[in-house]
Amino acid sequence: METDKVLLTIAVVAVAVSVIGLVFTYNTISGFKLWLTGLATDTATANVTITSSEAINFTTDNINWGSGTVNGGETNATLDTASGTVTGGTWTAVSQGFILENIGNVNVTLDLATDKDASTFIGGTSPLYQFNVTNNEAGSCPSANQSITFGAYYDVNTTSPGTRVCDNFQFTDASDTLRIDIKVVIPADAIPEAKGSIMTATATAV
Amino acid sequence: MRVSRFWRATICFLFVLFAVLHTPLIESYVGVAPAYYSIDFQPGLVKVFSFDFNTNQESELEVYLEGDLKEYAELSTTHLKGGGRVNVLLKLPQNIEKPGLHKLFIGAKQLTKEEKGTIGVSANVRAVIKVYVPYPGKYAELDFSAKSANAGEPIEFRLKIFSRGKESINTLSRIEIYDFEDKKVGELNLGETLVEAGSFKEIVKKWNTEGYSPGKYTAVAVVRYGSDDSQTATAKREFRIGELYIDIVNYTKVLEREKINKFEIVVESFWNGVIDNVFANVTIPEYNIQFITPSSTLEPFEKKTLKGYFDTTPIDKEQFKAKIEVHYKGKVTKKEALLKFKRKIDYKIVVGAIILALSVLTSIILIIILYRREHEKKR
Structure with missing residues (x-):
C-alpha cells in the first residue's frame, strides 16, 4: 500500500514535470522557428509619397502661314x-492648331493670353x-x-493671365490634350511687314 | 547559350523603339513640383517652401509672385535657365483679418522671342501655397461630388466636411435629390459626424437609381454644424442617370449648288459610357443620293460633330428632304431634315438693273434740259 502511494506520487510529479517541460520546450521552439524555417512573422510597412507635379507642354508650338497678300x-x-483654309x-493654308498637353499629375486651370490684339x-x-x-x-x-x-x-x-478656358484641365493620359486654333482676318489695307505674336498658356494647380 | 549578333541587335532596336514611343514629345514645356503646398495659418509663421521648376534646356524662365499674401513672400531668384529650384520665404503676419483660403501663386513663364511671320507660344505654370485662415468659432466648408451612372446603377456621392473654424464641429448631414424640374425626388440621411478643428471627414454614400427615369438631376448636400440656423453649409452638384441613346441635335441646313458640300450632324450621347462605332447614314430619296460618315467614338455624355460629303449637282429644287439615321450599338436615331440652297446673287441681273436705272435717269435729265431750252427760245 505504501509502495503504491509512493509510486502514484512519483507518477503525478513526473506528469507535472512533463507538462512544465512541454511548455518550456514549445516556447523555445517558437523562438527558433524563424531560424529553422525562415518564416517571417513580423510585419513591415513600405511608405511612398508621390509628389504633386504640374506641367504643360506644347507639342505643336508654331503657326506659320508664310508670306502672302490679300487678293x-x-x-x-x-x-x-x-x-x-x-x-x-x-x-499657304495651315491645318494644324496648337496642341497643348497636361503632362503633370494634377488637374489645372488654363488661361490663354496673347501679347498683341488684332490692331497691334x-x-x-x-x-x-x-x-x-x-x-x-x-x-x-x-x-x-x-x-x-x-x-x-x-x-x-492681352490682359494677363488671359481668358479662362478650362477650370479642370485633366492629367489622365487618355484625356489630357487640348487643341487651340487660330483665325486671323487680314484687311487689304494692313501694313505689309512680317508680323509675329506670342500666345501664353497659364496653368495653375487646382 | 550565345545570342547571335542579329538577335542582340534586334533586342536593342526594340528597346530603343519602345523608349522612343513612350517618351512624350517635348517641344515647349514648363513644369513645377510640387504643384502646391497647403498649410493652416499660424501667426508670425516663418517658413521656406521649395519648388523645382523644369523646362527645355535652352529655355529661360521668369519667376514671379502673384495673388494673396504676395507682400509677405520673397523669392530666392526671379530668373532660371533650363529649370532649377526656387525657394519662397513666407513670413506671415500676426493676424490676417479675412478668414478662409488664401492663395499665393509662384509662377514661371517661358521667355519666348517673337519670331516675325509666326504665331508662337509660351508656357507658364503657377504653383500654389494655400494658406487656410480659420474662421472665428465654428465654420464648415464642403467638397462634394456626384458620379453619374446609367439607369439601374447606383450613384456614388462623396462628401468631405472641412472644419475651418477655431472650434470643432458636430455635424448633421443629408443629401437632397432634385429632378430636372427642380422637384425633390429623394433624400439620403448621412447622420452625425464630429470633425475636429482644422481637419476633415469624408462620407461616401450610394443612391439606388432603380425606378428613377434617365435624365439630369441635382444633388444638394446640406450640413448643419451649429445650433444657429445660419450655421449650415450647402453644396450642389449635377449628375445624370444615363440611357443608351444618341440624339441628333443639329445638322447643316443650307447648302451650295452644283458642288461637293460638307454635311455636319451634331450628335449628343445620353449614355454614361463610351460608345464606339457611331456613324450617320444620310439619304436624299428624291435624287437617289446616299452617303455615310466615318465612324466616331463618343465619350460619356459627349456632344460631337459627324461629317460627311456629297455632291449637290443632280439637285434642281430649292428645297428638298433628307433622312438622317445615326447608328450605334445596334440602335438607330432617325430624323427628317428639310434642306435648302444658299441664295445666289446673279450679278448680271444686278448690273443690268443698275444700267437701266442710269439710262432712265439720263433720259429724264436730257428731256428736262431740252424742254428748258425750247422754252427759252420761245421767250
Whole structure:
C-alpha cells in the first residue's frame, strides 16, 4: 500500500514535470522557428509619397502661314487653322492648331493670353485675331468645366493671365490634350511687314 | 547559350523603339513640383517652401509672385535657365483679418522671342501655397461630388466636411435629390459626424437609381454644424442617370449648288459610357443620293460633330428632304431634315438693273434740259 502511494506520487510529479517541460520546450521552439524555417512573422510597412507635379507642354508650338497678300478686289483675307483654309488671300493654308498637353499629375486651370490684339498684331481696317479651343482627346476639359464654349471663336485677350478656358484641365493620359486654333482676318489695307505674336498658356494647380 | 549578333541587335532596336514611343514629345514645356503646398495659418509663421521648376534646356524662365499674401513672400531668384529650384520665404503676419483660403501663386513663364511671320507660344505654370485662415468659432466648408451612372446603377456621392473654424464641429448631414424640374425626388440621411478643428471627414454614400427615369438631376448636400440656423453649409452638384441613346441635335441646313458640300450632324450621347462605332447614314430619296460618315467614338455624355460629303449637282429644287439615321450599338436615331440652297446673287441681273436705272435717269435729265431750252427760245 505504501509502495503504491509512493509510486502514484512519483507518477503525478513526473506528469507535472512533463507538462512544465512541454511548455518550456514549445516556447523555445517558437523562438527558433524563424531560424529553422525562415518564416517571417513580423510585419513591415513600405511608405511612398508621390509628389504633386504640374506641367504643360506644347507639342505643336508654331503657326506659320508664310508670306502672302490679300487678293485684288477683296477687302480682306481670312486664315483659319480649324478649317485649314485661306480665303481671299495667297497665304499657304495651315491645318494644324496648337496642341497643348497636361503632362503633370494634377488637374489645372488654363488661361490663354496673347501679347498683341488684332490692331497691334495685324492693323488695318477691322482686323480680327481669334482663338478657339477644342478637346483634342475627349474629356480633356469636361463640358462641366469649360469656361468658354468649346469650338466657338473668341477675340484674343492681352490682359494677363488671359481668358479662362478650362477650370479642370485633366492629367489622365487618355484625356489630357487640348487643341487651340487660330483665325486671323487680314484687311487689304494692313501694313505689309512680317508680323509675329506670342500666345501664353497659364496653368495653375487646382 | 550565345545570342547571335542579329538577335542582340534586334533586342536593342526594340528597346530603343519602345523608349522612343513612350517618351512624350517635348517641344515647349514648363513644369513645377510640387504643384502646391497647403498649410493652416499660424501667426508670425516663418517658413521656406521649395519648388523645382523644369523646362527645355535652352529655355529661360521668369519667376514671379502673384495673388494673396504676395507682400509677405520673397523669392530666392526671379530668373532660371533650363529649370532649377526656387525657394519662397513666407513670413506671415500676426493676424490676417479675412478668414478662409488664401492663395499665393509662384509662377514661371517661358521667355519666348517673337519670331516675325509666326504665331508662337509660351508656357507658364503657377504653383500654389494655400494658406487656410480659420474662421472665428465654428465654420464648415464642403467638397462634394456626384458620379453619374446609367439607369439601374447606383450613384456614388462623396462628401468631405472641412472644419475651418477655431472650434470643432458636430455635424448633421443629408443629401437632397432634385429632378430636372427642380422637384425633390429623394433624400439620403448621412447622420452625425464630429470633425475636429482644422481637419476633415469624408462620407461616401450610394443612391439606388432603380425606378428613377434617365435624365439630369441635382444633388444638394446640406450640413448643419451649429445650433444657429445660419450655421449650415450647402453644396450642389449635377449628375445624370444615363440611357443608351444618341440624339441628333443639329445638322447643316443650307447648302451650295452644283458642288461637293460638307454635311455636319451634331450628335449628343445620353449614355454614361463610351460608345464606339457611331456613324450617320444620310439619304436624299428624291435624287437617289446616299452617303455615310466615318465612324466616331463618343465619350460619356459627349456632344460631337459627324461629317460627311456629297455632291449637290443632280439637285434642281430649292428645297428638298433628307433622312438622317445615326447608328450605334445596334440602335438607330432617325430624323427628317428639310434642306435648302444658299441664295445666289446673279450679278448680271444686278448690273443690268443698275444700267437701266442710269439710262432712265439720263433720259429724264436730257428731256428736262431740252424742254428748258425750247422754252427759252420761245421767250
